Structures are given as C-alpha cells and as structure tokens.
Amino acid sequence: MDNLDKTDRAAAPRTGWARHIPLAAILLVAVLGFFTLRDYLSFDTLRDNREALLAFRDAHYLVMAALFVAIYVVIVAFSLPGAAVASVTGGFLFGLGLGTVFNVTAATIGAIAIFWAARLGLGQALTARMEASEGTIAKLRKGLEENEISVLFLLRLVPAVPFFVANLLPALVGVKFRNFALTTVLGIIPGALVFTWIGVGLGEVFDRGESPDLSLLWEPQIIGPLLGLSALAALPIVIKALRGRKGGV
Template identity: 35%
Template sequence: MATEAVATSMAEDEKGRKPVAKRWRFMPLLLIVAGLGFGYAMGWHRYLTLDFLGDSRLALKAFVSANPIAAPLGFTLVYAVAVAFSFPAASVLTIFSGFLFGWLFGGLLAIIGATMGATVLFLAARTAFGGFLKERAGGAAARLSQGFERDAFSYLLVLRIAPFIPFFVVNIAPAVFNVRLRTFVVATLIGILPGAFAYAWLGQGVDSVLVAARRAGRQVAVGDLVTPEITIAFAALALVAALAAVVRKFWMRAI
C-alpha cells in the first residue's frame, strides 16, 4: 500500500509539473516580444536608420577610430541583439558596418552578429514550438515538415540567399519544423554571405549618397542604394541554390 501511495503521489507531481513546464517554454519568446516592444517604446529603432547614420556619421567614424577593439565588438553585439529581438534593421545595420569598418571587415562583423542573433531567436522559438507541428499536424503539413527536415540545409540556403522573406520569419520557421541547430547555423552562416558583403559594399560608398540627400533636404532609404543589378544578382544566387537542391534530390533518388 505504501508503495502504491508513493507511486500515485509521484504521478500526480509529474502531472502537475507538465503544465508548468509547458507555460515556461514560452518564456524566452515572450521575453523577445517584450524586448521588441520596449525597444520601440524607448525609440531605439530611430537609431537603426540611414537618417541617423547621415546625422552622426562623423561622430561614429571618430568613435571607431578611437576604439579599434571596443567598436567592432560593440557593433557585433548590437547587431546580434537587434536580430534576436527582430528589429527590422538587418540591411541597414549591414550598411552601417560597411560604412564604419569597410566592406570586408564590416561584412564579417555583420555575418557574425546576424548569425548569433538568428540563433538566439531560433532557440527561443524551438523552446516554445519545437515539435508542435510534427506532433499535431497531419496531411500536407506533416509531409512539409518531414520534407523540410530531410533537406533543411538546401531550403534554408535558398531562403537566406533570397532577400524576399523577412529575416525573422526565416529564423522562426525552421524551429517550428524541428530543424537541427547545427543545420540552421551553418545554412544561415553560408546563406547570408552574399547579401552581407553586398550591403557592406554599399555601406562603404554610402557617404556621398548621404551627403547628397542631406543637401537635398530629403530622407535617404535603402532603396536609394540598392541597384537593379544587385537585386538581379540576389535572385540569380537564389535560383542557383534552388537548382542545386533540385539536382541533389533527383540524384539521391537515382542512387
């Protein structure tokens, strides 16, 4: 009787802990949402614009020159935090990086910061939703989940290269489809390389555009810097990655 009572008590404790654990699993994602709302309430998003860069370019350049170690480390951290909290400023921050540090070093800093922030958001989403679709969805959704898991690297690579889907969406979706962390990090790191260096290159030459915009009395936008040639290049890169995924799939079937 005593053994049965102990077993019953343990089972009840386990049942009581499960709802609590389910509630706590959403905490990281809730913190990110709260942080995003707090950032907007504090007006921090105004510092992640080309207008701020135009107003503060001389001061920022002077700060970078005076702090050759702290400046790149701080920038990388700011970039990671902005991505983790889903501020829509990845392209602008990459332009910042090229302007402040040059296209090569700035591009590398942007890649590191973006990968770090994306990984934090991915882990938060996986904690909240990991396995949810796989366990509860059926039919087409279940097949999509299985297909994404089988060829997640190729899918992610295409989504990262093509800048047509919001960056934060591509950070969250793989977590819902139960993609492995290693696959997510490697595909993100490789996939954002072309875009990071392209936008950093734009940033390296952005000074003249900012000065011209200020003289004309208008705001400058990312669209003023992105040429049709760069847009076509991104589309071509995404097409190449997609074709590679298709060829790989048919090759594996043939084997």
C-alpha cells in the same frame, strides 16, 4: 554540432510555461521596438552622429567593433527595426572586408538566438505534433527532411523572405540546428556583401546631402545574382522531384 542536433529536443523543458518566456520576451520587445525605435535606428541618426562615431572608432577600434556587433546582435535577436541600417553602418565604419565579417557574425548570432528561443518554446510542441501526424503533414515533414539544406538556403537567398521569418520558421518545423547554423552563415554572405558595399560609399552620399538609396538592391545587376543563387539552391529539390516522378511512373 552533432551533439547539439541529438539533444535539440531533449535539452528543452517538456512542460511548463517557463519555456515560452524567451520567445515571448522577443516578441514583446520586437513590438515595443517597432513603435519606439524606428525613428532612432535610421540613416538620419547615423548622418547626425557620423563624426562622433568615426572619432570613437579611430580612438577605440576594438571597443567600437565589439559594441557594433553587440548592438547588431540585439537588433536581429529581437527583430528590431534598423537591421539594414546596421549592415550599411558596418561598411561605413569598418570597410568592406571587416564590415562584412562583423555583419555576418552579428546576424548569425542574432539568428541563432531567435532559433533557440522558438525551438525551446513553440517549436518543441509543433515539431512533436508534426512527427506524430500522418497524411499531408507527414509528407511535408518528410520532404523537408530530405531537402532541409536546400530549403534553408532558399529562405536565406530569396530576397522576398523577411529575415525574421527565415530565423523563426525553421525552429518551428524542427530542422537540425547544425543545418540552420551552416546555411545561415553561408546564406547571408551575398546580401551582407551588398549592404556593406553600400556602406563603404556612405560618407560620399552624406557629403552630397543625400541618403542611401536601397532601391538599388532591386537593380538587375544585384538581384540577378541573388536569384541565380536561389535557383541553384532549389536545383536539388527539382532534381529529386523529377526522379520521384520517373520512379513512380
């Protein structure tokens, strides 16, 4: 990981339009997917194919696990609609334990794919400009460097931050890959547990002729712990800010 951090910028092409191809491809597929796949990557599709999916899982468990992770990686990497459906499906097919492991693994791989696509493209130019800037931008850059892990954890834990934003923004402002990968793996576990847990009881929901109620994610018993973790992640930033004020007085 340390070697990757040291070569984050050196490994990227410094000139030429070719370095923008990965990010451009992701954006293009994301737009096309939004208009063409949102009706297919849904709970209705899962309900209609539940018996076939369960039968295939029972007959070819490892193949199903590999296919699930691969599809989930594509959904995350290209910011396609259906990430919530995929997370719930993980619990439905594999249970809480393995379902969470598969969900976190796939989401992390997809997030890393977006990170590098952005880092090798726009991220390289933006980071160089930030490092060469002075004044407010330079202060913001310094503040980010001093609180990088806390900020990255906040991006993962605050429910209002879209997942693709938490994947794209760090690459554009030049955070260390090591810190991005670490906070991604650990930061998405709480949310993954909640979605996977919903999926565990999905069969009973379908049997009642209903669809999963994801609004429960905003219930106090769910959102409360997530906000508590967010506050914990923000604590180092607050402490440093208070110490800085006292030192400046």
